Amino acid sequence: MDQNSLPPIQTTARDDAVLKALVGFVRAEALQPGERLPTERILAERLKVSRNTVREALTRWEGLGLVERRQGSGTYLKVAVSPDMLHMPLTLAGGNDFTSLMQTMEIRRALEAEAAALCAERASQADITEIARKLDIMEQAFRTRDGMSSEEDWEFHQAIYRASGNPLFEQIIAAMYELFHRFWEHPLGVRDFGHASFPYHRTIYECIAARDPQGARDEALKLIATVEDDLKRGAAKLKLSSQT
Amino acid sequence: MDQNSLPPIQTTARDDAVLKALVGFVRAEALQPGERLPTERILAERLKVSRNTVREALTRWEGLGLVERRQGSGTYLKVAVSPDMLHMPLTLAGGNDFTSLMQTMEIRRALEAEAAALCAERASQADITEIARKLDIMEQAFRTRDGMSSEEDWEFHQAIYRASGNPLFEQIIAAMYELFHRFWEHPLGVRDFGHASFPYHRTIYECIAARDPQGARDEALKLIATVEDDLKRGAAKLKLSSQT
DNA sequence: GTGGTCCAATGGTCCAACCAATTTCTGCAT
DNA sequence: ATGCAGAAATTGGTTGGACCATTGGACCAC
Numbered sequence: 001m002d003q004n005s006l007p008p009i010q011t012t013a014r015d016d017a018v019l020k021a022l023v024g025f026v027r028a029e030a031l032q033p034g035e036r037l038p039t040e041r042i043l044a045e046r047l048k049v050s051r052n053t054v055r056e057a058l059t060r061w062e063g064l065g066l067v068e069r070r071q072g073s074g075t076y077l078k079v080a081v082s083p084d085m086l087h088m089p090l091t092l093a094g095g096n097d098f099t100s101l102m103q104t105m106e107i108r109r110a111l112e113a114e115a116a117a118l119c120a121e122r123a124s125q126a127d128i129t130e131i132a133r134k135l136d137i138m139e140q141a142f143r144t145r146d147g148m149s150s151e152e153d154w155e156f157h158q159a160i161y162r163a164s165g166n167p168l169f170e171q172i173i174a175a176m177y178e179l180f181h182r183f184w185e186h187p188l189g190v191r192d193f194g195h196a197s198f199p200y201h202r203t204i205y206e207c208i209a210a211r212d213p214q215g216a217r218d219e220a221l222k223l224i225a226t227v228e229d230d231l232k233r234g235a236a237k238l239k240l241s242s243q244t
Numbered sequence: 245m246d247q248n249s250l251p252p253i254q255t256t257a258r259d260d261a262v263l264k265a266l267v268g269f270v271r272a273e274a275l276q277p278g279e280r281l282p283t284e285r286i287l288a289e290r291l292k293v294s295r296n297t298v299r300e301a302l303t304r305w306e307g308l309g310l311v312e313r314r315q316g317s318g319t320y321l322k323v324a325v326s327p328d329m330l331h332m333p334l335t336l337a338g339g340n341d342f343t344s345l346m347q348t349m350e351i352r353r354a355l356e357a358e359a360a361a362l363c364a365e366r367a368s369q370a371d372i373t374e375i376a377r378k379l380d381i382m383e384q385a386f387r388t389r390d391g392m393s394s395e396e397d398w399e400f401h402q403a404i405y406r407a408s409g410n411p412l413f414e415q416i417i418a419a420m421y422e423l424f425h426r427f428w429e430h431p432l433g434v435r436d437f438g439h440a441s442f443p444y445h446r447t448i449y450e451c452i453a454a455r456d457p458q459g460a461r462d463e464a465l466k467l468i469a470t471v472e473d474d475l476k477r478g479a480a481k482l483k484l485s486s487q488t
Numbered sequence: 489g490t491g492g493t494c495c496a497a498t499g500g501t502c503c504a505a506c507c508a509a510t511t512t513c514t515g516c517a518t
Numbered sequence: 519a520t521g522c523a524g525a526a527a528t529t530g531g532t533t534g535g536a537c538c539a540t541t542g543g544a545c546c547a548c
Contacts, residue, residue: 014500014501015500015501039528039529039530040529040530041528041529041530049501049502050501050502050503051502051503052296052500052501052502052503053500053501053502055300055530055531056299056300056303056500056501058530059300059303059304059307060303060304060306060307062304063303063304063307063308063333064307064333064335065333065335066335069529069530069531070509070510070529070530071508071509071510071529071530071531072508072509072510072511072528072529072530073509073510073511073528073529073530074510074511074528074529074530075529075530079335081335085335086335086344087307087333087334087335088333088334088335088419088420089307089308089309089331089332089333089334089419090330090331090332090333090334090415090416090419091308091309091310091323091325091329091330091331091332091415100330103410103411103412104412106358106362106410106412107355107358107410107412107413107416109358110354110355110357110358110359111351111354111355113354114350114351114353114354115354118350166347166350166351167347168334168347168348168350168351169350169351171334171335172332172334172351172416175332175333175334176332258531258532259531259532283497283498283499284498284499285497285498285499293532293533294532294533294534295533295534295535296531296532296533296534297531297532297533299499299500300531300532302499313498313499313500314498314499314540314541315498315499315500315539315540315541316497316498316499316539316540316541316542317497317498317499317540317541317542318497318498318499318541319498319499489548490547490548491546491547491548492545492546492547492548493544493545493546493547494543494544494545494546495542495543495544495545496541496542496543496544497540497541497542497543498539498540498541498542499538499539499540499541500537500538500539500540501536501537501538501539502535502536502537502538503534503535503536503537504533504534504535505532505533505534506531506532506533507530507531507532507533508529508530508531508532509528509529509530509531510527510528510529510530511526511527511528511529512525512526512527512528513524513525513526513527514523514524514525514526515522515523515524515525516521516522516523516524517520517521517522517523518519518520518521518522
């Protein structure tokens with residue numbers, strides 16, 4: 001007797017159906033990330049469901065980072081959606097202490113190096129031009145403001161992830177980046193944070209432009225190493241004043 | 245003027261506040277995974293918010309896989325929660341095709357290699373003994389059943405992730421592993437899948453036992469490479485029969 | 489025991505408002 | 519005409535109350 005031939009029947013799945021319909025809509029209208037999707041009221045009317053049900057569905061999407069809701073403005077698509085999408089919610093225990101931060105840096109080290117190497121292998125000429133552009137912007141911001149600029153720095157790295165040909169790199173690191181900032185930007189001493197990592201951005205770019213995967217990997221590792229050093233130094237200073 | 249001393253006021257964050265309160269409750273009551281948490285109606289009454297708001301909050305948790313709701317029965321905790329938990333929802337675009345699978349393998353390659361290297365550096369003697377035990381079990385299963393056993397193979401790798409001293413490795417790869425199996429175990433030709441990767445399990449172990457990070461990293465990379473080859477071969481075979 | 493019926497509890501959906509933030513429009517002063 | 523403050527419309531957030539669908543236990547007849 002094969003028990004698998006008796007799958008549980010599907011009796012109610014309203015909000016799931018709403019999401020499916022929404023995926024269809026996004027594809028039909030070819031909505032791009034950043035665009036606004038219909039109001040909750042319109043969706044409710046069109047789909048013949050309650051606005052509450054629409055909201056439950058959208059809440060799911062928001063929780064998954066697919067969509068952003070702005071009160072008074074509307075609901076905006078954050079990433080491209082496709083009908084066969086896999087959701088992988090990770091809940092990472094532990095959070096605010098130095099140890100967890102170093103752990104996320106170890107993950108980033110692994111991914112950053114691999115992404116840089118893949119980028120050196122597969123980036124198109126247009127990709128490389130774009131990376132060079134971001135690098136220029138970042139270096140200029142560094143000179144004028146005499147310090148690392150999180151925003152421009154992040155843009156540069158994102159360009160590399162995109163050029164790696166594997167969107168997962170950007171997604172995973174972006175998720176960690178968000179957490180990183182939410183918990184650590186302010187509390188830790190961030191005065192000259194990342195100063196030491198500055199020169200490696202250009203060396204990474206040069207390896208990529210020269211199609212040198214191993215070199216790009218090594219330079220990326222050096223960059224992360226300097227960041228980790230900065231963090232350790234900051235944590236050491238911090239240790240003198242407070243205790244959790 | 246330090247703009248950071250003027251944080252945005254908290255005018256609306258009802259459902260977020262509900263989640264925070266819920267985290268507090270779970271900790272106060274020391275709820276374990278599997279246990280039932282209070283009714284939506286009770287939560288609404290106790291927290292002085294609408295039941296709809298409670299539902300939005302719980303929908304978020306459900307989407308993150310923290311909780312499971314069963315109509316007519318109740319809402320049940322699925323994993324242990326802690327106040328400083330990091331949520332990292334990943335959505336993998338494109339699902340069932342070969343490309344997305346290779347993309348997840350690239351991520352796994354990066355993480356697996358790093359985890360093996362860290363493990364070689366930091367594993368305790370007990371950790372190494374445990375890894376050896378899992379390896380023996382896996383090899384025996386391989387011989388008796390004459391083929392890779394997903395279960396025992398996975399246990400072996402998990403032991404390495406744990407010994408890496410960084411729980412994030414296990415969590416991230418575990419999430420991908422689940423997806424991998426859900427979508428690919430059956431459809432693809434899995435007859436002698438992973439046969440080629442078998443010998444590398446022992447070589448990885450030997451490098452770890454010898455405290456050789458670079459060797460462990462290289463062997464892990466070789467293992468993933470064989471798996472990727474197997475997948476490419478399977479996909480090539482598949483291409484002859486069907487077309488999406 | 490076995491199976492059936494009933495019933496209370498619980499999550500799922502719906503409706504109709506109102507609140508709060510945002511955007512857009514309007515009309516007055518310049 | 520132009521610029522800008524204030525009104526109005528739009529949109530997501532919240533509320534309270536109602537009803538439906540499913541579940542699980544209590545109770546009963548056989």
